[in-house]
Amino acid sequence: MTAISITRAEDVERLWINPEQEYSHRVVTTKRQGSQALSFHVTTYAPGFTASVDGDGVHEVVMYCTHGSAQVTTEDGVRREMSPGAAIYLPLEFHYDLEIGPDGMTVAVACNPPKE
Numbered sequence: 564m565t566a567i568s569i570t571r572a573e574d575v576e577r578l579w580i581n582p583e584q585e586y587s588h589r590v591v592t593t594k595r596q597g598s599q600a601l602s603f604h605v606t607t608y609a610p611g612f613t614a615s616v617d618g619d620g621v622h623e624v625v626m627y628c629t630h631g632s633a634q635v636t637t638e639d640g641v642r643r644e645m646s647p648g649a650a651i652y653l654p655l656e657f658h659y660d661l662e663i664g665p666d667g668m669t670v671a672v673a674c675n676p677p678k679e
Contacts, residue, residue, distance in 0.1 A: 568596050572605040584612040593677045602677035606670050608633070608663040618657040623675045626651050631668035636660040645670075 572588035575595070579586045589595075591603035608631070632646045638658040645651060645668065 570595070580606070581612070581614065584609045585614075587672070589679065591677075592679050594679055598677055600677070601673050601675045602679070604672040604674065604678070606672050608661075608668045608670075610663060610665050610667045612661075612663040612667075614661045616657075616659050616661055618653060618655055620655050621676070622678065623655055624653040625673045626653070626670040627672075629669050629671055631666040632664035633668045634662040634664070636662075 570590050572590055575588050575590055577586045577588060585606065585608050587604045587606040589602060589604045591598050591601075593599065593602070606626075610631075626645075627650045628645045628647050630647060632644060634642055635645055635651065636642045636659060643651075
């Protein structure tokens with residue numbers, strides 16, 4: 564049986580995804596807690612960061628904005644705003660363009676299967 568654990572983002576290493584622009588704290592993982600169903604991350608984006616993002620065909624992801632904002636333009640050309648309280652579901656395969664707002668953005672991320 565896996566034990567209950569409490570982990571803060573500040574207590575785990577910072578994993579740079581895009582140097583100086585995007586980093587993640589992988590708070591709950593298979594290696595750390597033994598989670599088999601999902602991993603949970605806190606990801607922070609720098610103000611003004613832009614990227615084109617594609618699904619990897621493996622991971623299903625939900626991102627929930629806790630701070631800041633971004634504009635997300637989906638492959639059908641629809642532009643949506645991410646701001647605190649908004650969640651975005653990303654299926655296995657997807658494409659979107661991301662434009663982070665002037666205050667940066669922090670999102671809570673659930674990922675299935677788990678990422679380390």
